[in-house]
Amino acid sequence: MLADFGNCGSWFSGLKSSESLGDTAEGLGARRRVHMVPMGSAEEVVTDWQVGSRMSWSVGDVKGLPFKAGTTVVDLTPTDAGTTVEIAITADPRGPKFTSGVLGRLLSMMFTRLLPQLLEDLEKEAVRRQ
Secondary structure: OOOOHHHHHHOOOOEEEEEEEOOOOOOOOOEEEEEEOOOOEEEEEEEEEEOOOEEEEEEEEEEOOOEEEEEEEEEEEEEOOEEEEEEEEEEEEOOOHHHHHHHHHHHHHHHHHHHHHHHHHHHHHHHHHO
């Protein structure tokens, strides 16, 4: 599912929609625009692609969200029971430096809420595609 980079909006409930940008739909250099629930959007570009084990992307051209850029790294480790998914997110808060602590906590709360939903939706979609 993660390899289908531009279509994550079709299965992740944290997004209103997503679409591929440019000619590369998957792999290194693939680009997409994601539209978040309840608002905001960002452009994401795949920066690391190791089939079946790791994928990372940069986040930029952010609109309507409390950060201006960031990165996401997803590591996949096969296990006897399936696959362990580890996700690391960094975000650069908007605004003056003195507000970064407050915005950092807000972003932490936002991602803490979104990540379990992402993992749940990812698992449901994996089962659906079997």
